[in-house]
Amino acid sequence: MAGANDMELISTEAPPASKRRRKKSLVWEHFTIEVVDGGCTRACCKLCKQTFAYSSGTKIAGTSHLKRHIALGSCPKIKNQDKKPLMLPGAQTDGNSMDPPKRRYRRSNWNNALFEQEISCGSLAKMIILHEYPLHIVEHPGFVSFVQSLQPRFRMMSANDTEREILSVYQKEKQSLMQTLGNLPGRISLTINLWTTSQTLGYVCLSGQFIDYEWRLHRRMLNFMMVASPHSENALSEAIEICLSDWNMQTKLFTITLDNNCSSHDIYSANLRDHLTNKNTLMLKGQLFVVRCYAHILNAIAQDVMASIHGIIYNIRESVKFIKASHAREEKFAEIALQLEIFSTNNVCLDVASQWNTTYLMLVAAKDYKQAFACLENCDDSYNEAPSTEDWKKVEIVCSFLKLFYDSANVIMSTEDPTANIFFQEAWKILVELTNATRNDDDTVSCIAKEMHEKFDKYWKDCSLILAIAVVMDPRFKLKLVEFSFPKIYGEDAARYVTVVSDALHELYLEYVAQPLPLTPAYIEPEGGANMSNGNNDSNQGTITVSAGDGLVDFDIFISETAMDLHTKSELDQYLEEALVPRIQEFDILNWWKLNNLKYPTLSRMARDVLAIPVSMVGPGCSIFGVGTGGRMLDEYRSSLRPDIVEALFCARDWIQYSPIVSEPPSTTSTVKMEY
Incomplete structure (x- = not known):
């Protein structure tokens, strides 16, 4: 029998005399049992050789403390396992092969021991x-x-x-977002989208767009609610009221953007403006209140112009299908193109009917091979879909128009933060091109252009003031781009329309002046008189820098009052008179206003709200080309769910995929802004 000084290691199986069952715990892959005096046993770590109490007579200590030794990294060998591989039972260190253990210890199991x-x-x-x-x-x-x-x-x-x-997830995320929206530095603009179902149900989706304290643009879904009659005159008004009340934003609404067809837009606009003006303080007497979706008007006109040649598009689509049906036909078509010396970089492709940009690209590629299609029809009796010469002429005209919308849509989608200022340049160029096309000597061109111009001109009349004010907030253009573009649109009446924009701009600014301005750090003119916008500045004579804690607050007020007469120009006029910022490709307008926030404390608040107007309902990173002319369809599965579950699914999905919003202003420094 082994003595106290002659201990022997016991295997993970109990001694045969006790006839105990085999120990199953993973602990015993890392510990052995040692017999000590008095019939007691201790557990010995195979790695660090420390021993721990295990049994004293008939009392078993358990294995929890052994698990902690391994799982919590108390074992010095496991602490260094990132530097040295964990040696398992049976492993050899002499470079020879090792006997694989019966079971491998997975440390991740121990790390996840606290399962919740x-x-x-x-x-x-x-x-x-x-x-x-x-x-x-x-x-x-x-x-x-x-x-x-x-x-x-x-x-x-x-x-x-x-x-x-x-x-539960929905409510938690909603509370977090509600706290953020309650601390917004400016107003919020809404987008309203209609959803339908295969039943008679309808849903209204309301999203809010705004700019936070760090001048970052955000869009968040706020409500996804079921309404009995989504196309009724009162449905949208009621949905907006519920949304504003639900989020405590009755005084923060700036604009709404609708996704409606042209015929009903006026009804919705008048109804919403009249209904909400009495309950909400709308800026500029509601002149900017209702916005039409730019992406929607692009797609609506693109769909209309393609519908004018739908028969030709069908023939071209069938022609492409015929060629793509087999590899032999593709080779034959390529051989014909080579013989005709057609060396186009565009490959014949099939479109996706729901994405009008793919139809445009299909037409662009096909018209390069129009001779090849005609030749194929002559040499292949099974093909008889080749468009005629007159058909290709119409395709050429339609493609020239579609290119305007295609290029404009790509400009919008390529902008990381599609603020409102980028849309004016796109819209006035399209309007000028369509206006010129209506005077074209070719009857086909002028006929197609007139229908397009009528619809786009209606959009321009509804939204040109909003687009113009937004582009004025771009320091690269200001009012100069309006003065440059309006003569091309209005001719001799341009000056009158420029005055309308200027007057509305100053009136809107005065409404912001009337609002209280929070105490902010003072703007200090950089040395040499150069401001942060690379323009000239002579307007800092009304600002001073004082210590925040020197006890001279009354003195600051005195200086503010006595210097009132010195400050003759408003921030808006100073801004408009300064030189334009150079137009560089990587220009970040939000960062520019962030840097000039101290210089233009009132105007920057106006710019924050204006630039956040969602001129397009399509969010950043999404495709404009898939926006249809009507509401979106809810699938049958979600239509079968309770309305509160549908709202929770849609809203929570939108919220949890974004990073947190900056909801608090940056800390102030030891300087403050004096108001004059």
Whole structure:
């Protein structure tokens, strides 16, 4: 029998005499049992050789402290495992082959020892929200089996439990966003989109667009609510009222952008303006209140112009299908093109009917091969879809018009933060081109152009004031671009329309002047008189720098009052008279206003609200080409869910994919701005 000074290591199996069952805990892959005096045993770590109490007579100490030694990194060998591989039982260090252990220890199991059912349920709910999985995925046998293989301790939720978790995520995210919106430095603009279902139900989606304290543009979905009659005159007004009340923004509404067809837009505009003006303080007497979606008007006109040659487009689409039907036909068509010396960089491609840009690209490529299509029809009896010469002439005309909208849409989509200032340049160029086309000597060109011009001119009349004021807030253009472009649009009446813009601009500015201005650090003119906008500045004579804690607040007020007469020009006039900022490709207008916030404290608040107007309802990074002329369709599955669940799914998905919004102003320095 072994003595106290002659201890022997016991294997992970109990001694045969005790006939105990084999120990199953993973702990015993890292510990052995040592017999000590008095019939007691201790557990010895195979890595660091430390011993721990295990049993004293018939009393067993358990294995929790052994797990902590391994899982929490108390073992010095495991602490260094990032530097040195963990040696497992049976491993050899002499360079020879090792005997693989029967079971491999996975340290991640120990790291996840503190399993939280609630956290996992929340993560599962967010996964369903983000990826638009059906709620009953939690009851799919395959999914349940997969989750159990990862964490057997997780109790799978039912579909009803999943609904509750989704509502919990929605409420938590809503409270966070509500706190942020409550501290916004400016106003918020809404976009309103109509959704329909296969039943008679309808939904209204309201999103808010705004600029935070760090001058970053944000758009967040606010409500996705079911309405009985989404196309009725009162439905949108009621939805907006509910939204403003729900988010405590009754006094912060600036503009709304509608996604309606042209015929009903006037009705909606008048109804909304009259209904909400009595309950909300609208800037500029509501003249800027209703905005029409720029992407919507582009797509509506593009669809109309393509509809004028729908038969020709059908023939071209069928021709491309014929060529793409087999590799032999493609080779034959390529050989014909080579013989005709057609060396186009455009490849014949098939379009996606719901994306008008793909139809445009199909037409552009096809017209380069019009001779090849005619030759193919002569040499292949099975092909008889080649357009005629007159058809190709119409395709040429349509493509020239579609290019205007295609290029404009790409400019908008390529802008990381599509602020309101970028749309004026795009809109007036299209209007001028369409106006000139209506006077074309070719009857086909003028006929197509007149229908397009009528619709786009209606958009221009509704939105030109908003677009013009927005571009004035761009220091690269200011009022100069308006003065340059209006003669091309209005001819001899241009000066009158420029005056309309100028008057509205100054009136809007005065409304911001009338609002209280928060105490902010003072603007200090850089040495040499050069300001942050690379322009000239002689307007800093009304600002001084004082110490925030020198006890001279009354003196500051005295200086403010006595210097009132010295400040003869408003911030707006100073801004307009300064030199334009150079037009560089990487110019960041939001960063420019952030840097000039101290110089133009009142005008910058106006610029913040104006630049945040969602002239296009299509968000950053999304395709403009897929915006249809009507509302979007809710799929049958989501149509079958309760309205509160539908709203939670749509809104929460929008909220949790974004980074936090800056909801507090930056800390002030020791200088303050004196108002004059």
